[in-house]
Amino acid sequence: MDYKKYGSILRGVSKPARYTGNEQGQTVKDKKDVRCRFAFCFPDTYEIGMSNLGVRILYGALNCEPDVWCERVYAPWVDMQERMREYNIPLMAHESGDAISEFDIVAFTLQYEMCYTNVLMMLDLGGIPELAADRGEDDPIVIGGGPCAYNAEPVADFFDIFSIGEGEEALPELARLYIKMKEDGTYSRQAFLFAAATELEGFYVPSLYRVEYAPDGTISAFEPVDERVPVCVKKRIVEDFDGAYFPVDPVVPYTEVVHDRIMLEVFRGCIRGCRFCQAGMIYRPVRDRSVETLCRQAEEMYKNTGYDEISLTSLAIDDYTCVDRLTDELIEWTNKNKVSLSLPSLRADSFTKELMAKISGVRSSGLTFAPEAGTQRLRDAINKNVREEDILNAVRIAFEAGKTQVKLYFMIGLPTETDEDVLGIPKLASAVIDEYYKTECRNKKRPPQVTISTACFIPKPFTPFQWAEQIDKDEFVRRQRLIADNIHDRRIKYNFHDSEVSFIEAVLARGDRRLGRVLSEMKKMGACFDAWDEHFSYERWQKAFELASVDPDFYTRRERAADEKLPWDVIDIGVTKKFLLREYEAAKQSRPSKNCREGCSGCGASIYGGDTLCRKMKEQ
Amino acid sequence: MTPVRVAFKKTGSLAYISHLDLMRTVSRLLVRADIGVYYTEGFNPHPKIVFALPLSVGTESEAELFDIKVTGEADCGKIKDALTRIFPRELPVTDVYVPERKFREIASAEYEIFICHKNLTAGAPETVSHMMSSPVVEVKRTKTGEQECDIRPFIVSIESEMKDGGLLIVTRLSADPEHYLNPEYVVKAVGRVLRLGEYDIKPGGDYYTVTRKCIFDGEGRPFR
Numbered sequence: 001m002d003y004k005k006y007g008s009i010l011r012g013v014s015k016p017a018r019y020t021g022n023e024q025g026q027t028v029k030d031k032k033d034v035r036c037r038f039a040f041c042f043p044d045t046y047e048i049g050m051s052n053l054g055v056r057i058l059y060g061a062l063n064c065e066p067d068v069w070c071e072r073v074y075a076p077w078v079d080m081q082e083r084m085r086e087y088n089i090p091l092m093a094h095e096s097g098d099a100i101s102e103f104d105i106v107a108f109t110l111q112y113e114m115c116y117t118n119v120l121m122m123l124d125l126g127g128i129p130e131l132a133a134d135r136g137e138d139d140p141i142v143i144g145g146g147p148c149a150y151n152a153e154p155v156a157d158f159f160d161i162f163s164i165g166e167g168e169e170a171l172p173e174l175a176r177l178y179i180k181m182k183e184d185g186t187y188s189r190q191a192f193l194f195a196a197a198t199e200l201e202g203f204y205v206p207s208l209y210r211v212e213y214a215p216d217g218t219i220s221a222f223e224p225v226d227e228r229v230p231v232c233v234k235k236r237i238v239e240d241f242d243g244a245y246f247p248v249d250p251v252v253p254y255t256e257v258v259h260d261r262i263m264l265e266v267f268r269g270c271i272r273g274c275r276f277c278q279a280g281m282i283y284r285p286v287r288d289r290s291v292e293t294l295c296r297q298a299e300e301m302y303k304n305t306g307y308d309e310i311s312l313t314s315l316a317i318d319d320y321t322c323v324d325r326l327t328d329e330l331i332e333w334t335n336k337n338k339v340s341l342s343l344p345s346l347r348a349d350s351f352t353k354e355l356m357a358k359i360s361g362v363r364s365s366g367l368t369f370a371p372e373a374g375t376q377r378l379r380d381a382i383n384k385n386v387r388e389e390d391i392l393n394a395v396r397i398a399f400e401a402g403k404t405q406v407k408l409y410f411m412i413g414l415p416t417e418t419d420e421d422v423l424g425i426p427k428l429a430s431a432v433i434d435e436y437y438k439t440e441c442r443n444k445k446r447p448p449q450v451t452i453s454t455a456c457f458i459p460k461p462f463t464p465f466q467w468a469e470q471i472d473k474d475e476f477v478r479r480q481r482l483i484a485d486n487i488h489d490r491r492i493k494y495n496f497h498d499s500e501v502s503f504i505e506a507v508l509a510r511g512d513r514r515l516g517r518v519l520s521e522m523k524k525m526g527a528c529f530d531a532w533d534e535h536f537s538y539e540r541w542q543k544a545f546e547l548a549s550v551d552p553d554f555y556t557r558r559e560r561a562a563d564e565k566l567p568w569d570v571i572d573i574g575v576t577k578k579f580l581l582r583e584y585e586a587a588k589q590s591r592p593s594k595n596c597r598e599g600c601s602g603c604g605a606s607i608y609g610g611d612t613l614c615r616k617m618k619e620q
Numbered sequence: 621m622t623p624v625r626v627a628f629k630k631t632g633s634l635a636y637i638s639h640l641d642l643m644r645t646v647s648r649l650l651v652r653a654d655i656g657v658y659y660t661e662g663f664n665p666h667p668k669i670v671f672a673l674p675l676s677v678g679t680e681s682e683a684e685l686f687d688i689k690v691t692g693e694a695d696c697g698k699i700k701d702a703l704t705r706i707f708p709r710e711l712p713v714t715d716v717y718v719p720e721r722k723f724r725e726i727a728s729a730e731y732e733i734f735i736c737h738k739n740l741t742a743g744a745p746e747t748v749s750h751m752m753s754s755p756v757v758e759v760k761r762t763k764t765g766e767q768e769c770d771i772r773p774f775i776v777s778i779e780s781e782m783k784d785g786g787l788l789i790v791t792r793l794s795a796d797p798e799h800y801l802n803p804e805y806v807v808k809a810v811g812r813v814l815r816l817g818e819y820d821i822k823p824g825g826d827y828y829t830v831t832r833k834c835i836f837d838g839e840g841r842p843f844r
Contacts, residue, residue: 003633007829008821010636011678017641020633024708087822254637254645306648308666337651338665 002097009087013079017255018046021094025251025304027059028095029069035182036175038062038070039093039103039140043110043118044531046074050251051259053313054146054167055109060247061168068175071095071103072251075118076125078529084125091125100126104178106140107171108159110148113508114501114531116155119144120523123158130520132160132207137189141178145171149204150235150282151461151568154508156206157516160189161196163203164571165235165282166268168245170202198228202236205229209570211513217554219512219565232572239610241268241287248300252307261309261342262301264294266326270315271596271613273603274372275383275587276414278460279315281575284605286596286613291326298330302339310334311342318343318350319597327358344368349390356401366405367398373414374424381416381590383583388428392435399439404446406432412479412496413457413471415587422479425452426486426494433491451493454483456502459556460509461568462575464583470506470556473499500538504530507555512567515555517548576604621658622694623687625719625844626703630681632710639674645711646686653706655699658689672723672835672843673795676804681832683729685843687719694718720844727838728776729795731803736786737826739816744787748780751813758805771809774801787814795835803830 001019003010010016040059042049049055049072062070071093076084083089090099100106106128108119120130128142129135135142144152145163152162163170177195181187197205208229212221224231238244246265253260269286270279298310310330317323327341334341341358348369371391372384379386395406410425429450436448456476459468471479476499484494508515521544522530529535545552560566562581569577579602586593593601596613600606606614630642637645650657650667659665672685690699700716707713755770776792789810793801807828811817819826835843 003636005823007678008819008825008827009823012821015638016636016677017638020636022633022708022710083821089823252648254634255641256644260644303652306651308647308651338659 009083023251025249027063034069035067035179037103039073039100039106040070041073041108043075043115047257049074050253050257053263056247056250058167061245065172090127101128103140107143109146110144111146113505117522117527117530121528153513153567154511154515156513161203161205164233165202166238170236204233234572237608242289248297249304252305261311262307263311263313266312266314266320271319275464278463281462282573285608291322295329309340316347318347331358348394349386351394353397356397368407370409372411375421377590378421380592381587383592395432395435396439399436399442402443404443405449407451410454411457412454415468422482425483429492453495455497456499458506464580467560469559473503504541507552511555518544518550521547574605574607579603621689623689624694625687627715628684628713630684634710635680638677649706653702655702656691679830683834724797726843727796728792728836730792730833732831733789734786735828737816744814745780756809771805
């Protein structure tokens with residue numbers, strides 16, 4: 001945003017630095033060299049959007065194309081939205097300050113369902129017609145991607161294209177197709193969408209599919225309108241992950257953002273296959289980056305940014321085959337340069353003294369583990385292969401290292417959960433407290449503190465639990481109370497997620513195209529920032545469901561039949577439905593499965609080529 | 621170990637980053653400049669940086685200062701080159717030297733305030749010069765809460781003229797640690813005596829800018 005033109009406005013809003021841009025590391029190109037302008041929108045605040053590694057990667061990857069200019073766009077906070085509407089200021093891109101309606105392609109990353117209302121708010125502020133069907137030849141092509149695009153049906157009416165899977169190779173291809181068609185004169189909106197769906201891989205164009213519903217509300221038909229359009233859109237992955245593009249010169253924000261540090265992506269995918277976890281399925285197959293590549297990237301990023309913290313990101317960092325060698329090599333220069341190393345996703349069963357010693361080097365805080373469920377029976381059912389003794393062993397290591405604070409994450413409402421499982425949560429917290437006092441060389445200056453947090457289980461597409469029912473809102477509240485009532489220790493703190501938000505998220509997660517009307521009604525009522533407690537209104541959602549004549553319980557409060565047509569069947573992630581069903585059956589019998597490294601379960605992801613764990617397992 | 625003082629400007633879009641943001645930003649820039657800056661000892665080591673005066677969000681400055689220590693002998697010319705290479709365009713380094721006085725010896729600071737407002741009249745400079753003849757009462761925020769007080773004792777001097785379609789005010793305000801006056805109070809007081817009313821903040825509408833021009837010591841010399 002131009003600080004000269006909008007100075008008086010910037011002075012009057014909260015945290016103006018999130019709008020002024022000009023950060024170190026941003027890409028500015030000469031418009032006359034640019035043939036495709038990409039506005040990459042993050043439908044939440046600057047502080048959250050700037051923390052997203054995926055956006056960093058795609059921003060850099062697109063800008064590697066000399067004639068493509070990708071800029072960043074974030075959702076203006078409510079005070080700024082008001083000013084923008086009052087003074088007719090359109091939503092603009094950070095780098096150029098140009099209105100997003102002037103761009104060729106406007107992309108939204110869909111990281112969580114609760115951001116959908118922000119997408120509509122941003123389209124409106126940007127002056128882009130809300131419905132894809134209403135857009136004309138001069139309007140930008142609106143595309144969506146990210147984890148929610150795996151079932152994008154609730155927002156299908158608002159998008160022209162969805163990019164399915166990893167975008168660092170796919171998005172530049174889309175930009176190239178756009179440039180080619182513009183230059184050879186074959187471009188029209190419709191022709192481009194058709195070409196994206198039929199000539200490229202990994203692009204889902206919702207308007208090219210017809211959906212019909214049975215009297216019971218389930219989908220009776222979901223088919224392409226043209227035989228050249230694929231029945232199933234196969235997700236894209238980066239086959240050569242070690243050699244893949246990674247931004248070592250990222251944009252460094254001036255104002256504080258949520259994850260303000262060097263993020264190294266150690267590997268993609270997860271070997272575990274927890275049955276509630278969508279990320280564990282959609283990012284398959286597992287691909288590693290080499291220690292050499294990671295160390296080189298870390299040092300380059302340090303030189304380019306001056307950050308004093310490095311975080312090793314991935315779904316479960318201690319599952320990285322070379323975690324010891326990587327941390328050994330990193331620690332040597334992080335200590336020298338007074339950089340701290342953080343490992344945000346530790347598993348209790350592979351946590352060791354050696355790892356503990358490394359992360360307590362420079363700066364350090366408490367430790368967090370995610371047992372997810374309170375009893376072994378339920379942990380087996382969800383395939384979270386962590387035993388109570390692993391957790392107690394892990395916290396003992398932490399206590400021996402002088403830690404006194406431990407956070408434990410759980411989910412409630414998991415399929416097959418009983419009150420015994422729920423009560424296992426406070427019991428486990430008590431056992432952790434006991435372990436503290438059993439630890440000989442503990443930090444005796446401060447009393448121990450265990451914080452337990454429970455999220456409400458939300459069945460997600462492409463997980464073994466995609467057919468499962470979500471428990472009732474009131475039942476969530478009862479189980480939360482059951483936990484609270486069974487904590488008789490001031491050293492144990494209890495936080496829980498709001499069940500109403502989780503209910504709406506569950507509706508959207510497995511929703512179909514009929515939810516588009518609900519979102520339009522939400523937009524009309526001024527909804528935005530629904531991921532923020534202070535802006536979420538359950539009453540507004542209820543009203544929107546009513547106005548759109550949609551029964552939200554249809555999406556959450558029923559077990560789906562194994563043969564029901566699911567809205568996301570149009571997407572192929574490699575992992576097969578047969579495998580997911582097999583896993584669901586195993587869950588019902590509380591039977592865990594092997595992880596990818598112990599033995600292949602034949603999930604289907606091995607159809608992808610490249611340097612994957614699947615290939616290595618086959619070679620063994 | 622040698623103490624080193626860095627003088628720099630805070631301009632353009634960087635006027636909108638907070639004091640806390642500036643501290644974090646400078647800390648990272650010093651790491652990148654690789655000038656052997658001294659780190660604090662202890663649990664959370666970070667480059668030891670002390671800033672002279674905080675600046676309100678939205679205010680530009682041509683006279684910002686921070687102190688660091690560098691290991692060994694300091695070559696100020698070399699340090700300046702290294703910082704100039706790394707510091708962003710809107711945060712240019714203007715000077716690097718060995719400090720002569722301590723920050724607590726700062727006495728005053730000079731500001732340029734430019735007001736562009738539809739209700740400004742040609743008589744504005746005269747009204748402003750008369751402003752100092754009677755109490756200028758503003759609600760001042762202090763550490764212990766808000767209180768009404770006459771801000772005149774904190775205004776060392778104030779002059780103004782009509783220029784480029786607006787009112788240009790040059791004012792020197794007390795800036796010692798006990799009696800720091802934020803220039804925003806002067807903007808408010810001037811707006812009141814001139815009966816400007818609300819600012820219409822639409823693009824191209826009313827606005828004001830504040831720029832810190834110089835910092836002075838007790839003898840009225842530029843602070844070094």
